[in-house]
Amino acid sequence: MAQMSMIEAIRSAMDVMLGRDENVVVFGEDVGYFGGVFRCTAGLQEKYGPTRVFDSPINESGIVGAGIGMAAYGLRPCVEVQFADYIYPAYDQIVSEAARLRYRSAGQFTASMTIRSPCGGGIFGGQTHSQSPEALFTHVSGLKTIVPSTPYDAKGLLISAIEDDDPVVFLEPKRLYNGPFDGHPDRPAQSWAGHPQGDVPEDHYTVPIGKARLVRDGFDATIVTYGTMCFVAEAAVSETGIDAEIIDLRTLLPLDIDTIANSVRKTGRCMILHEATRTSGFGAELSAQIQEECFYNLEAPIVRVTGWDTPYPHAQEWQYFPGPERVGRELTNLMEAAS
Amino acid sequence: MPEYSPLTFRVPEPPVRPGGEPDFSKFDVPKAGTVRRPEVDSDPDDMKDLATSLIRVLNRNAEAVGPWAGDIDTDLLLHGLRSMMRTRSFDERMMTLQRQGKTSFYMKCTGEEAIAVGQQLALLPGDMNFPTYRQQGLLICQDYPIVDMICQILSNERDPLHGRQLPVLYSAREYGFFTISGNLGTQYIHAVGWAMASAIKGDTKIATGWIGDGSTAENDFHAALVNASVYQPPVVLNIVNNQWAISSYQGIAGGDLATFAERALGYGIPSLRVDGNDFIAVHQVSKWAIERARRNLGPTLIEWVTYRVAPHSTSDDPSKYRPREESAAWPLGDPILRLKNHLIQRGLWSEERHKQAEAEFDEEMRLTAKEAERYGVMGEGASDRDIFEDVYKDMPPHLSKQRQELGV
Numbered sequence: 001m002a003q004m005s006m007i008e009a010i011r012s013a014m015d016v017m018l019g020r021d022e023n024v025v026v027f028g029e030d031v032g033y034f035g036g037v038f039r040c041t042a043g044l045q046e047k048y049g050p051t052r053v054f055d056s057p058i059n060e061s062g063i064v065g066a067g068i069g070m071a072a073y074g075l076r077p078c079v080e081v082q083f084a085d086y087i088y089p090a091y092d093q094i095v096s097e098a099a100r101l102r103y104r105s106a107g108q109f110t111a112s113m114t115i116r117s118p119c120g121g122g123i124f125g126g127q128t129h130s131q132s133p134e135a136l137f138t139h140v141s142g143l144k145t146i147v148p149s150t151p152y153d154a155k156g157l158l159i160s161a162i163e164d165d166d167p168v169v170f171l172e173p174k175r176l177y178n179g180p181f182d183g184h185p186d187r188p189a190q191s192w193a194g195h196p197q198g199d200v201p202e203d204h205y206t207v208p209i210g211k212a213r214l215v216r217d218g219f220d221a222t223i224v225t226y227g228t229m230c231f232v233a234e235a236a237v238s239e240t241g242i243d244a245e246i247i248d249l250r251t252l253l254p255l256d257i258d259t260i261a262n263s264v265r266k267t268g269r270c271m272i273l274h275e276a277t278r279t280s281g282f283g284a285e286l287s288a289q290i291q292e293e294c295f296y297n298l299e300a301p302i303v304r305v306t307g308w309d310t311p312y313p314h315a316q317e318w319q320y321f322p323g324p325e326r327v328g329r330e331l332t333n334l335m336e337a338a339s
Numbered sequence: 340m341p342e343y344s345p346l347t348f349r350v351p352e353p354p355v356r357p358g359g360e361p362d363f364s365k366f367d368v369p370k371a372g373t374v375r376r377p378e379v380d381s382d383p384d385d386m387k388d389l390a391t392s393l394i395r396v397l398n399r400n401a402e403a404v405g406p407w408a409g410d411i412d413t414d415l416l417l418h419g420l421r422s423m424m425r426t427r428s429f430d431e432r433m434m435t436l437q438r439q440g441k442t443s444f445y446m447k448c449t450g451e452e453a454i455a456v457g458q459q460l461a462l463l464p465g466d467m468n469f470p471t472y473r474q475q476g477l478l479i480c481q482d483y484p485i486v487d488m489i490c491q492i493l494s495n496e497r498d499p500l501h502g503r504q505l506p507v508l509y510s511a512r513e514y515g516f517f518t519i520s521g522n523l524g525t526q527y528i529h530a531v532g533w534a535m536a537s538a539i540k541g542d543t544k545i546a547t548g549w550i551g552d553g554s555t556a557e558n559d560f561h562a563a564l565v566n567a568s569v570y571q572p573p574v575v576l577n578i579v580n581n582q583w584a585i586s587s588y589q590g591i592a593g594g595d596l597a598t599f600a601e602r603a604l605g606y607g608i609p610s611l612r613v614d615g616n617d618f619i620a621v622h623q624v625s626k627w628a629i630e631r632a633r634r635n636l637g638p639t640l641i642e643w644v645t646y647r648v649a650p651h652s653t654s655d656d657p658s659k660y661r662p663r664e665e666s667a668a669w670p671l672g673d674p675i676l677r678l679k680n681h682l683i684q685r686g687l688w689s690e691e692r693h694k695q696a697e698a699e700f701d702e703e704m705r706l707t708a709k710e711a712e713r714y715g716v717m718g719e720g721a722s723d724r725d726i727f728e729d730v731y732k733d734m735p736p737h738l739s740k741q742r743q744e745l746g747v
């Protein structure tokens with residue numbers, strides 16, 4: 001086992017796949033010689049050459065569109081969109097093309113590709129380096145959407161994504177790249193070194209797509225979350241002393257509803273927590289499904305804690321970000337709510 | 340059937356990487372004054388050579404020569420020099436603030452100062468720029484309050500944008516400065532649309548679009564060109580080719596097989612390639628293109644050839660992807676130095692006055708930064724209520740509720 005940050009784990013996944021499968025290619029803006037603005041592809045061009053790992057023009061629509069063409073030929077592109085906030089020019093290619101190639105050609109053509117992109121806030125990036133657009137992808141039939149929260153899962157899931165025969169949107173919470181983050185910006189930054197989830201095998205392994213991870217066992221309530229918010233939830237639980245079960249979805253679609261439902265049936269109370277805006281966010285889908293599955297077990301209304309329905313502000317970042325204090329308060333309210 | 344050998348895949352590479360000697364041998368620098376200057380109403384078909392030549396006015400002896408030299412008012416030249424110098428002092432001071440942890444982020448335009456300043460001084464009040472993050476000179480040369488720029492960068496109590504925007508993404512409608520988007524290329528087509536509106540309304544205002552070499556790859560660049568071609572609106576489309584887009588050299592945007600200016604030719608749009616480090620060339624070519632727009636002769640594209648001397652931003656380390664000495668080897672020199680030498684040579688400026696001015700501007704920026712810091716640094720003083728304002732004109736009920744939830 002090696003100790004890896006999430007950046008190193010992601011790089012290692014691509015390294016392993018470039019080595020195992022000649023059809024894997026990696027490209028995106030600044031991804032080649034430089035190795036990516038977050039260094040996720042550092043060294044890969046040197047190792048595999050510029051026909052396997054290369055820079056692309058600044059054209060997200062072209063990055064995804066070219067990836068689809070390559071996938072149609074039979075390659076397995078793993079492309080990077082520099083920030084999830086810049087994925088919108090590629091949205092048409094993702095929604096109208098990648099997601100539907102298989103359906104409209106009755107399986108003659110498929111888009112076996114992975115679209116990696118850093119998401120989420122917490123780095124003072126303002127509205128164009130902080131967004132969490134996952135719900136724009138979970139709303140689209142034909143796509144799989146993944147948001148890992150640890151180095152171990154990031155590598156295992158990225159390998160699964162690259163090996164998957166359908167298009168996968170792989171959103172990487174950039175605030176977790178170098179260490180777990182509990183939502184207290186005033187405390188010293190933590191690193192992955194020494195964290196159990198920072199232990200990452202160097203060779204090939206997979207974490208299955210569509211399986212949630214139990215972060216913490218508990219009896220009083222269930223917190224359903226993913227990405228950076230997993231650590232915020234842990235902080236809120238330890239700060240309030242409420243014995244909540246925490247579920248890290250890891251894959252948003254296909255959703256592991258069984259794991260969620262089993263937990264909510266046990267605890268009777270449920271909080272959904274995400275950093276993305278609330279209205280029509282992925283929490284809305286979660287809330288609907290949990291209600292469908294667990295209505296008779298619920299002792300209180302399901303509560304959603306999310307980013308506000310505004311663009312991500314720069315200076316007011318920590319008032320926007322659903323930190324442990326807000327989560328803790330809502331958790332306490334949830335425990336006090338009577339059915 | 341003929342036999343073919345296996346195809347190979349081309350990935351362009353810059354001439355040198357770190358560790359190598361800077362190499363601009365493939366970069367052709369024609370003599371100043373050698374490129375012709377057609378009348379503004381000439382047939383675009385007869386100007387195609389201007390997209391591959393390089394218009395230059397200031398020669399090695401700092402003289403303004405050739406058909407593009409024209410006559411520029413002395414006051415304008417001095418104002419241009421001072422504005423470029425203030426822009427550079429401003430950038431340096433802001434870098435200091437960032438290093439001191441007083442702001443999260445900054446972007447300099449070092450080496451590119453002539454372009455924004457030279458063009459803005461040819462525009463009229465009411466015209467609208469659609470800038471990128473590297474055109475701070477547009478504001479500075481109009482004497483926009485420096486303190487307001489710094490307050491935006493500090494995201495403080497006096498920030499005109501209420502702490503919402505990343506540092507340097509200014510907005511200043513009264514100064515003909517459209518709100519900068521963090522998303523590349525999106526605004527190029529806005530400039531075209533704004534100019535179309537001016538024509539629809541029978542106005543006399545014009546628009547200018549701004550984009551970097553790297554960002555010309557975005558679809559919106561091509562959207563702008565096709566709309567500009569079809570409707571012939573009064574717009575000047577600027578491409579600032581500073582050779583780099585973060586770590587990608589301009590060949591990754593397609594700049595090594597054809598000039599960026601040439602892209603406009605396929606759309607029938609007149610296009611000029613210009614020495615962007617030559618203030619006089621910048622100003623005169625801008626005037627020419629603006630005159631075309633104003634006389635309803637349609638759009639013009641201009642490729643400004645320059646070099647990004649600074650790192651891409653405070654988050655970037657260019658020594659990882661280009662030789663450290665590359666900017667010093669850049670054949671078009673430094674825009675401030677070149678205009679300074681020209682003015683000295685004409686007896687309008689001196690080394691002494693230059694030194695004094697430098698000291699004066701450094702002091703101006705130091706004091707103004709101090710003043711701005713009184714309103715807070717690094718987001719201090721930005722109001723939490725402002726998170727919810729301006730999402731809509733009238734706040735819908737769900738947002739009022741969320742605001743109450745936050746308790747502000």
Ligand SMILES: Cc1ncc(C[n+]2csc(CCOP(=O)(O)OP(=O)(O)O)c2C)c(N)n1
Nearest residue numbers: 086473521522523551552553554583584585
């Ligand atoms: C749509 C979009 N994609 C990617 C980025 C990230 N990004 C910011 S600046 C930049 C390079 C732009 O280079 P260029 O257009 O040459 O302008 P320069 O920075 O050289 O002035 C990139 C890739 C972005 N801001 N927006």
Ligand SMILES: [Mg+2]
Nearest residue numbers: 551552583584
């Ligand atoms: Mg550039």
